Structure formats: structure tokens, C-alpha cells
Amino acid sequence: MPETKEFTYVDVQSHTGKKDCYIVVHDKVYDATKFIDEHPGGEEVLLDVGGQDATEPFEDVGHSDEAREILDGLLVGKLKRMPGDPAPSAATQAASASTASKSDSAGMGVGLYALVLVGGIAAFGAYKYLQVKSESSK
Numbered sequence: 001m002p003e004t005k006e007f008t009y010v011d012v013q014s015h016t017g018k019k020d021c022y023i024v025v026h027d028k029v030y031d032a033t034k035f036i037d038e039h040p041g042g043e044e045v046l047l048d049v050g051g052q053d054a055t056e057p058f059e060d061v062g063h064s065d066e067a068r069e070i071l072d073g074l075l076v077g078k079l080k081r082m083p084g085d086p087a088p089s090a091a092t093q094a095a096s097a098s099t100a101s102k103s104d105s106a107g108m109g110v111g112l113y114a115l116v117l118v119g120g121i122a123a124f125g126a127y128k129y130l131q132v133k134s135e136s137s138k
Ligand code: HEM
Pocket: 023, 030, 032, 035, 039, 040, 041, 042, 045, 046, 049, 054, 057, 058, 061, 062, 063, 064, 065, 066, 067, 068, 070, 071, 074
């Protein structure tokens, strides 16, 4: 069962060559060796991330489902994080940070609507109040 095989970051880091290239995406370890020559995005980019966490560059490209299927086929195991490893969660964090900022701006949008709504209600209230006042002063 290849999925259950665990690699430390140090294990992965030793597979950086064109004939032996492991990459990490979302904490899973993939043997990209066979795919290097076939990669539509070129072999350079894969060699660049050989032995490293490629979650961020992989996701940045917006790879298709087909690309993800190919990736699944290259799975050799999962990453076992050790204390002191470069935190590839930085990539995950960056990804979640951008999601967070996206939801933040969504929150802003909702806040803006709420503001317009509250402003509208206040204006309507003021209008009614003035109307009643002018009625009573007649
Ligand atoms: C083993 C991991 C990877 C697999 C299986 C893979 C697979 C693919 C596939 C199938 C495509 C064709 C378009 C698509 O279906 O989305 C593609 C395009 C591309 N990939 Fe990857 N990719 C991998 C890793 C990476 C990484 C780490 C980068 C880093 C920058 C990268 C950069 C690109 C680029 C720039 C394209 C666009 C090429 C073009 O449209 O001219 N890929 N990849």
C-alpha cells in the first residue's frame, strides 16, 4: 500500500534528480520521475521543485482534474512532518491566507450591503420623522 508509506522531508529531499524526482503536494509524496519528460509545463519546473514541497506552484498553475489524476497515479506515500522541517504548511498557510482574504473581502461586501441597508433604513426613518413633524406643525 504505497499511500501508507511515510517519508520524512529529509527522505524526499534526497530525490531531486531527473532520474529520481519526488515532489510533495498537499503533504503527499509523488514520484514525478516518469512524468518529467511528459509534463506539458516542461521538465524544468518539475526539476525545480524536485525533493521539495510543490503544493503552492502546483496550485498556482490551476492544474486540471486530468493533471490531478496523473498526480494520483504517481503517489508513493505521505509526508511525515518532523519538527524543524521547512514548514510547507507555509504554502498551505499562504493558500488559506488567500482564501481567508477572499472571504474577508466577501465579508466586506456583506458589510457594505449591511451599511447601505442600515443607512437606507435610517434615511427612511428620518424622512418619516420629518414628515410626521411637519404634519403636526400644520
Ligand atoms: C507531478 C506533478 C505535476 C503534474 C502531474 C502536472 C501535470 C500537468 C498537466 C497534465 C498539465 C496540462 C494542463 C492541465 O491539465 O492542467 C500541466 C501544465 C502545466 N504545469 Fe504541471 N504538473 C505537475 C507539476 C507542476 C509544477 C510543480 C509546476 C510548477 C510551476 C507546473 C507547471 C505547469 C505549467 C506552467 C503548465 C502549463 C503549461 C501550458 O499550458 O503551456 N506543473 N501540468
